[in-house]
Amino acid sequence: MTYVSDPAAPRIAIAGATGAVGNTLIELISSRGLRHRGVRLAASARSAGRTVEVDGRAQVVEDLDGFDFTDVDLAFFSAGTSVSEKWARPAAAQGALVIDNTNAFRMDPDTPLVVPQVNADVLLAGRPASGIIANPNCSTIPLVRLLQTVEQRWGIRQVVVSTYQAASGQGQHGIAELREGSALALSDPDAELPADRFKPALAFNVVPFIDKLLDTGFTMEEQKMLQESRKILGLPHLDVTTTCVRVPVVNSHSEAVWIEATEPVDRAELVGRLAALPEVTVHDKDTPGGFPTPRTAGEPDHVHVGRIRVAPHNPRGFWLWLVADNVRIGAALNAVQIAEYVLDRGLL
Missing domain, CATH: 3.30.360.10 (Dihydrodipicolinate Reductase; domain 2)
Structure with missing residues (x-):
């Protein structure tokens, strides 16, 4: 159990909590023993209201629209570039250190782009001017x-x-589309395959x-x-x-x-x-x-x-x-390792 009452432990939020990377972040926070004083979950209105278990505690997913970050110390963003562009800077302005897993801020000069095994030392200068640390591309x-x-x-x-x-590079929807298309192609070689996430269709391609x-x-x-x-x-x-x-x-x-x-x-x-x-x-x-x-x-x-x-x-x-x-090394794990580095050195 990584939920603690220690006031030095961070209060965490995960934006995009119901996606493939968000689910993996929740699992890694528990399995790696990332100590925290609570984890709040946020997602789109479509997913708001769902209940997700975090460290054995049921947590209701909140609507990211109107989400209050003033009681959050560390916020993981993995809900897509457009969501990060809209909400990451306001979250940082409200006091959260944001670890962003999108392309929104990677080339921003005020935002460090970090792979802990390679260049974690760029974090030693303290909190970035943007209040954001960027997670690089999965490849x-x-x-x-x-x-x-x-x-x-x-x-x-x-x-x-x-x-x-x-296919998981397009999240759970990408995985579902590949599986659906593969099953359909096997049952009917002439069928028109789903091609929403991937164009042309990815099955057998x-x-x-x-x-x-x-x-x-x-x-x-x-x-x-x-x-x-x-x-x-x-x-x-x-x-x-x-x-x-x-x-x-x-x-x-x-x-x-x-x-x-x-x-x-x-x-x-x-x-x-x-x-x-x-x-x-x-x-x-x-x-x-x-x-x-x-x-x-x-x-x-x-x-x-x-x-x-x-x-x-x-x-x-x-x-x-x-x-x-x-999903792990290319996204969630790298983000958690950034958080571990920041917390271990008292840089939050």
């Missing part, structure tokens, strides 16, 4: 956790990424298009990975180019990553350095050529890495295959 988080050690040891000239992103199209021809999802990686790693000229693809997988994103370093890379040293990273599992450490998949990776709170290959024709270049639970 950026596992990538930068690996890039940092490469940059520190060999330097990086270029990174080329292809992502294979699960791959869609190389996520988020809106930009004038550059890249999508917003692809641009996020470039600009967020630069900000998190403190490398404003880092060369990252990406193709983001939605695939018919329920949960966990995968990435094929080509990295060209500035110096030749020794594979054994690379494997050792990756395996030494916190909460990273290297699958071919003992069996070269081993690899994780979304179904078989294992520990959901680890970044899983395999297919580590240094190119014979270019010893500065190598490939990685990585898999990470996008």
